[in-house]
Amino acid sequence: MDGLEVVVVGAGVGGLALAQGLVANGVRVRVYERDPGPRQRDQGYRIHLDATGGRALAEVLPAEVRGRVVETACHPGDLLAGFDSGLTPLFEQTFPVTDPDAVNAVDRFAFRRALMTGLDDVVHFGHEFVDYTEMGDGRVEVRFADGRTTTADVLVGADGVGSRVRARLLPDFEVVDIGIRCVYGKVPLTDAVRARVPDAFLRGFCFASDGSGRGAAFAPVLFREPPAEYGDYLMVVFTGTPEALGHSDDELFALDRDALWQVVVAGTEGWHPSIRELVAAADTASAFPITLRSCTRIDPWRTGRVTLLGDAIHPMTPAAGAGANTALHDAALLTAALCGGGRLVEALARYEQEMIGHAKEVVADSLRRAARLFGTTPPVPAAAADRSTDAP
Ligand SMILES: Cc1cc2nc3c(=O)[nH]c(=O)nc-3n(C[C@H](O)[C@H](O)[C@H](O)COP(=O)(O)OP(=O)(O)OC[C@H]3O[C@@H](n4cnc5c(N)ncnc54)[C@H](O)[C@@H]3O)c2cc1C
The missing domain is CATH 3.50.50.60 (FAD/NAD(P)-binding domain)
Structure with missing residues (x-):
């Protein structure tokens, strides 16, 4: 053509x-x-890339761009695990990583810049x-x-x-609303946080749930080459229906970022102390809410x-x-x-x-x-x- x-x-x-x-x-x-x-927008922090995405990138990207994606990606994780809110393991799947250039997770901002x-x-x-x-x-x-x-x-x-x-x-x-709201945030991985965070949370995607409709996902962003603007962090996603979160949409979406993060702090009260410490160590300025939608x-x-x-x-x-x-x-x-x-x-x-x-x-x-x-x-x-x- x-x-x-x-x-x-x-x-x-x-x-x-x-x-x-x-x-x-x-x-x-x-x-x-x-x-x-x-610049980054409130659209999530970590993207999991699978074999479909990897094949597509290999097809469309010239070597130089593909190189930037690999260099700025996260060290690949090898774990998918579920816990109850007391951190009792419920399931675990491991994915051994053998290729040193493997890319299975990226930071959205670093990825966009590489692309x-x-x-x-x-x-x-x-x-x-x-x-x-x-x-x-x-x-x-x-x-x-x-x-x-x-x-x-x-x-x-x-x-x-x-x-x-x-x-x-x-x-x-x-496009319909599936009824679930998420509050996203980041916990910077300082030395103090690294010393206390559960090992599994640094190995891959972990989801904890309290059985009452509230859940929290944790996933690490451990850069191969961090952007100038920030370093390694743990992405946290707190989920539930408006009822489970205790806030209507009108309330949730009107909260400022500090108040929004307090929804996560309150929602994880009584959860395992390691989870509560992580939640307390979040950068509250990173908090934002989203509605889950689907066609x-x-x-x-x-x-x-x-x-x-x-x-x-x-x-x-x-x-x-x-x-x-x-x-x-x-x-x-x-x-x-x-x-x-x-x-x-x-x-x-x-x-x-x-x-x-x-x-x-x-x-x-x-x-x-x-x-x-x-x-x-x-x-x-x-x-x-x-x-x-x-x-x-
Ligand atoms: C919190 C969260 C976590 C996610 N995690 C994952 C994950 O782990 N793995 C995964 O595969 N997917 C994940 N997704 C989904 C993934 O982010 C999207 O599917 C993906 O970004 C879609 O890419 P896209 O290019 O279609 O749209 P987008 O990446 O959304 O890009 C659309 C672009 O269009 C621009 N735009 C919009 N309107 C206009 C306009 N009128 N004029 C000009 N520009 C406009 C926007 O500013 C934006 O830059 C996640 C999504 C969210 C919200």
């Missing part, structure tokens, strides 16, 4: 991986991101997408909040769970010159640790489709078919895991749902 010009909305995990793949294949691509710069290697002229921050028009000449006009416009042969919406590109392309697409179905649409990838088309709960991995998988599929020759719309149709087939299975798995982990009832598609029971 000689001379193909692609515009990507969203410089997240999927949009940046796609841009790397397209640039490596000589495709002209521009990425437009609404954030003013590549931007070499893309200085490609990624344009401070551009909030608002709308597009498919023009008669086969081009797509893209419009931004400040009135600027641009055109391209293909527009890719990689703009995350609240995607405006999707809202325009698939206005009936449904319930992904139906094919009539292929045009606008397509979607990542959370924009398959938002899912983090219960399977698969959202970013699936976005990377999409990026590799779309790179192959756009760079493989043949007619553009046929290539996009092939991409959409494969992407949807894969994503449907991952979303279903993530809903099943969320039901097991949080005791939620898997949501049913809108057509069959009793709307009166939908959360706001």
